[in-house]
Amino acid sequence: xxxxxxxxxxxxxxxxxxxxxDNREGSALQALSAFLKDDMEACNREIxxxxxxxxx
Amino acid sequence: xxxxxxxxxxxxVPLIPQLGAHLVAAGGKRLRPLLTLASARxxxxxxxxxxxxHVGLAACxxxxxxxxxxxxxxxxxxxxxxxxxxANAVFGNKAxxxxxxFLFARSFQLMTADGSLKVxxxxxxxxxxxxxGEVLQMATQNDLSTPIEKYLEVIHGKTAALFAAxxxxxxxxxxxxxxxEAALEAYGTNLGMxxxxxxxxxxxxxxxxxxGKTVGDDMREGKITLPVLAAxxxxxxxxxxxxxxxxxxxxxxxxxxxHALELIGRRGAIQTTLDRARIYAxxxxxxxxxxxxxxxxxxxxxxxxxxVSRAN
Numbered sequence: 001x002x003x004x005x006x007x008x009x010x011x012x013x014x015x016x017x018x019x020x021x022d023n024r025e026g027s028a029l030q031a032l033s034a035f036l037k038d039d040m041e042a043c044n045r046e047i048x049x050x051x052x053x054x055x056x
Numbered sequence: 057x058x059x060x061x062x063x064x065x066x067x068x069v070p071l072i073p074q075l076g077a078h079l080v081a082a083g084g085k086r087l088r089p090l091l092t093l094a095s096a097r098x099x100x101x102x103x104x105x106x107x108x109x110h111v112g113l114a115a116c117x118x119x120x121x122x123x124x125x126x127x128x129x130x131x132x133x134x135x136x137x138x139x140x141x142x143a144n145a146v147f148g149n150k151a152x153x154x155x156x157x158f159l160f161a162r163s164f165q166l167m168t169a170d171g172s173l174k175v176x177x178x179x180x181x182x183x184x185x186x187x188x189g190e191v192l193q194m195a196t197q198n199d200l201s202t203p204i205e206k207y208l209e210v211i212h213g214k215t216a217a218l219f220a221a222x223x224x225x226x227x228x229x230x231x232x233x234x235x236x237e238a239a240l241e242a243y244g245t246n247l248g249m250x251x252x253x254x255x256x257x258x259x260x261x262x263x264x265x266x267x268g269k270t271v272g273d274d275m276r277e278g279k280i281t282l283p284v285l286a287a288x289x290x291x292x293x294x295x296x297x298x299x300x301x302x303x304x305x306x307x308x309x310x311x312x313x314x315h316a317l318e319l320i321g322r323r324g325a326i327q328t329t330l331d332r333a334r335i336y337a338x339x340x341x342x343x344x345x346x347x348x349x350x351x352x353x354x355x356x357x358x359x360x361x362x363x364v365s366r367a368n
Contacts, residue, residue: 028362029087032094039093042108043086046115050162051080056174 070181075155079122082140088121088222089114091247095226096183096239098344098352108240109170109229116166116179117222119159124186124218126156131190148279171276173224182221189213198278198304200288211256212368216248238348246340250363256281260317261326268289272313278303282332287316295319330364337364 033040098112103110126143129132130152135145144152161184166175193210196202223244227237261275262282274281280303288299302308302316322328340360347353 024156025255028355028358029085029090032359033086033090035352035355036090036093036097039111039114040086040090042111043089043093043114043118047086047089047110047118048080050119050166051076052117054078 075143075151075330078143078146078311079364083135084118084122085335086118088115088218089118091219091244092117092226093358095223095244096129096229097226098240098347098350098356099230099232100237101226101230110226112166113170113175113179113229114222116163116170117218117225119163119166120179120183120186121165123159124190124214126152127158128190156286166327172228174197174228178224178228180222182217185213185217189217193279196237196280198306199280199298199337200285200303202280203283205286207282207285210247210280211252212245213254215255216245219248220244228311229322236346237255239343240348241339243299243360246336246343247360247363250333250336250360252296252314253282253336254364254366255330257283257329257333258328259283260320272316275313275316276308278306283320283325286328287320287323288326290323291319295323334364 083097092114093110101110101119117287129137129144130149132143133144136142143155144153163183164177169180170176189210189212192213196206196210208249220241221244223240224237227240238244243263258272259271261282284299284303288296289305298312298315298319302312337360341357344353344357
């Protein structure tokens with residue numbers, strides 16, 4: 001499970017910038033994420049804040 | 057019974073905060089919370105400073121997902137997650153299981169904070185379905201007689217159920233009617249099915265150097281996926297004997313993966329898998345047709361469409 005995430009953010013993409021089919025999908029999701037930028041930032045803050053309670 | 061030393065509760069287990077920091081650093085695409093946020097906005101949800109229900113529930117969805125990842129990596133004995141060492145590889149199985157439990161508990165805190173019994177019903181039901189899917193996957197492992205319908209049930213449980221719930225709660229927070237909730241649930245279900253089918257296809261088809269994805273993990277673990285079932289069912293006697301050896305008995309050599317890829321290619325099993333993924337992606341797109349045209353509807357449709365095209 002969870003493989004889907006790894007498909008949208010692969011190491012190869014991060015390091016080489018190679019244009020691949022995966023990048024095309026990444027673009028679609030990135031466009032959606034960018035459209036909801038404020039919501040996503042608020043969500044990320046919420047996730048990190050609650051996760052960091054583990055770090056105390 | 058003697059009262060326990062209070063310090064036993066106050067002192068953190070050192071591995072736990074380290075693992076929490078590891079998860080924060082690892083990040084992720086936040087795909088599932090993105091679906092909650094997008095669904096809420098598609099339904100016209102307008103948050104204000106006092107009312108950010110969609111954000112809290114999106115975080116809740118991500119915690120459920122992360123908890124399942126922690127547990128899965130233990131079950132699958134995986135060493136990599138998102139291109140980095142997995143939590144269990146770094147901190148061990150015990151810490152991963154316990155932090156997974158913690159994240160599940162945290163997700164239920166977020167659900168109760170939201171206060172909607174309807175939301176709790178949707179997300180707790182999805183959590184149960186995920187667990188059922190994982191158990192079913194374990195039960196079908198190494199079994200080539202698994203019907204394709206059973207395989208589809210597995211991927212519905214382990215992937216599509218949370219996609220569906222993530223989308224449906226978006227409609228709930230926007231207080232939209234039942235048919236809109238159902239439409240978003242259908243979008244999420246079909247998108248999740250397409251995602252997992254493509255994921256399973258790429259395990260036998262991905263260009264490892266380009267995609268950065270290890271090929272053949274599923275075969276090494278004896279996982280029953282559609283590429284294998286399709287190749288096995290279409291294979292001749294010798295091919296079936298090969299699949300029985302590598303998948304059911306687990307006797308594998310270094311030469312087996314290239315041969316498996318050749319057989320899968322010969323029988324068109326990747327295309328069979330992708331064709332089915334396309335059907336689900338199209339169904340996801342169709343499910344959104346009840347909503348008026350808008351930029352966000354188009355972006356959600358594009359996401360479904362590209363799910364399959366990534367593998368072509």
